[in-house]
Amino acid sequence: MNIPFFDYPKLYQENSEEYLAILQKTLSKGSFIMQSELEEFEENLAKYLGCKHAIGVADGTVAITFSLKAAGLMPGDEVIVCSHTFIATAAAVVHAGGIPVVCDCMPDSTIDLTSAEKLLTNKTRFLLPTQLNGRVCDMAAVTDFCNTYSLTLVEDSCQSLGAMFDGEYAGLFGVAGSFSFFPAKTLGAFGDAGAVVTNNDSVASHIRLLRNHGRSEDSKVKFFGYNGRLDNIQAAILNTKLSSYTDYILKRRSLAAQYNQILSTCSAIRLPPQPNINDTKHFDIFQNYEVAVPRREELRQHLSSKGIGTLVQWGGWMLHQFDDLNFRSHAPYAEKLSREMLLLPMSHLLELDQVTYIATSILEFYS
Numbered sequence: 001m002n003i004p005f006f007d008y009p010k011l012y013q014e015n016s017e018e019y020l021a022i023l024q025k026t027l028s029k030g031s032f033i034m035q036s037e038l039e040e041f042e043e044n045l046a047k048y049l050g051c052k053h054a055i056g057v058a059d060g061t062v063a064i065t066f067s068l069k070a071a072g073l074m075p076g077d078e079v080i081v082c083s084h085t086f087i088a089t090a091a092a093v094v095h096a097g098g099i100p101v102v103c104d105c106m107p108d109s110t111i112d113l114t115s116a117e118k119l120l121t122n123k124t125r126f127l128l129p130t131q132l133n134g135r136v137c138d139m140a141a142v143t144d145f146c147n148t149y150s151l152t153l154v155e156d157s158c159q160s161l162g163a164m165f166d167g168e169y170a171g172l173f174g175v176a177g178s179f180s181f182f183p184a185k186t187l188g189a190f191g192d193a194g195a196v197v198t199n200n201d202s203v204a205s206h207i208r209l210l211r212n213h214g215r216s217e218d219s220k221v222k223f224f225g226y227n228g229r230l231d232n233i234q235a236a237i238l239n240t241k242l243s244s245y246t247d248y249i250l251k252r253r254s255l256a257a258q259y260n261q262i263l264s265t266c267s268a269i270r271l272p273p274q275p276n277i278n279d280t281k282h283f284d285i286f287q288n289y290e291v292a293v294p295r296r297e298e299l300r301q302h303l304s305s306k307g308i309g310t311l312v313q314w315g316g317w318m319l320h321q322f323d324d325l326n327f328r329s330h331a332p333y334a335e336k337l338s339r340e341m342l343l344l345p346m347s348h349l350l351e352l353d354q355v356t357y358i359a360t361s362i363l364e365f366y367s
């Protein structure tokens with residue numbers, strides 16, 4: 001077998017005729033920027049999440065930046081972020097004018113509020129938790145924390161479209177939530193794409209201005225904005241993929257259950273929480289299937305020799321471990337995890353027998 005970590009060509013090949021027809025239709029009428037396809041996608045995304053506003057933007061990083069700006073971030077505000085996240089989370093804070101402050105993560109990879117509490121100063125204004133790997137943080141605790149310390153909540157929910165905590169979707173707990181449609185994300189475009197979601201009308205209007213040079217509908221410029229629009233073609237493609245999205249998630253959950261079932265017999269490996277329909281708190285969508293393993297590099301070589309691709313998230317560096325960025329944080333759990341974490345192939349394009357092959361190859365290595 002040959003199982004790449006992520007099969008990019010298959011993302012197109014799985015449904016190429018339909019995608020070509022959409023491109024043909026959209027391109028031939030010259031609908032490139034901010035046309036009906038974008039509006040339709042925004043409506044359907046808002047409908048899917050049951051929220052008031054979904055606003056297509058250029059990518060997930062821009063989505064976070066705009067969310068923070070629209071939520072009222074002022075220059076110099078400190079924003080607490082979790083160490084186990086993409087650099088984009090912290091970059092968005094900096095681009096919005098804030099100062100990212102990095103706290104530790106917990107064994108399920110979500111934010112450690114005890115660690116966050118120690119970092120509070122009189123400049124702390126925001127909490128920006130990452131809904132990592134398709135799992136939502138304990139949002140009851142996060143919301144309490146924000147209320148107690150008067151922090152504004154904005155979510156980096158880029159990895160968690162459709163994931164839930166206590167029956168509510170990721171992205172809708174705070175002022176705004178951000179999504180990325182990078183090709184390898186659960187809802188993958190054919191290039192860069194993203195969205196902001198919110199139930200707040202004025203935040204939504206502000207983001208619509210931010211993404212389009214600060215220009216209102218009568219062409220008056222209200223403030224200096226950005227070119228941060230979602231391409232119409234990408235919106236057209238995303239719109240058709242969105243109609244199958246529930247199936248993508250169910251497929252991912254069944255693959256995760258298969259991994260868990262086989263790998264749970266090996267005590268050397270730490271597994272993510274398994275998808276459990278009786279768990280009313282968490283509905284995970286498995287953007288990633290991340291395990292913690294001993295002898296990681298040897299295992300990767302063993303899997304590679306069997307045709308299986310794996311990936312170490314963030315190249316193995318937690319947010320505060322990039323020396324050139326001068327974070328002076330300490331996040332012991334994240335640091336330990338950085339040496340053990342490993343992503344196994346996970347995608348709706350994968351088949352059950354492929355997961356069985358990967359999981360049994362791992363057991364073989366540790367036996």
Ligand SMILES: *Cc1c(COP(=O)(O)O)cnc(C)c1O
Binds near residue numbers: 059130180192
């Ligand atoms: C993908 C991702 C983003 C945003 O990525 P873009 O490439 O800008 O769309 C932000 N945060 C996390 C955790 C991500 O995984």
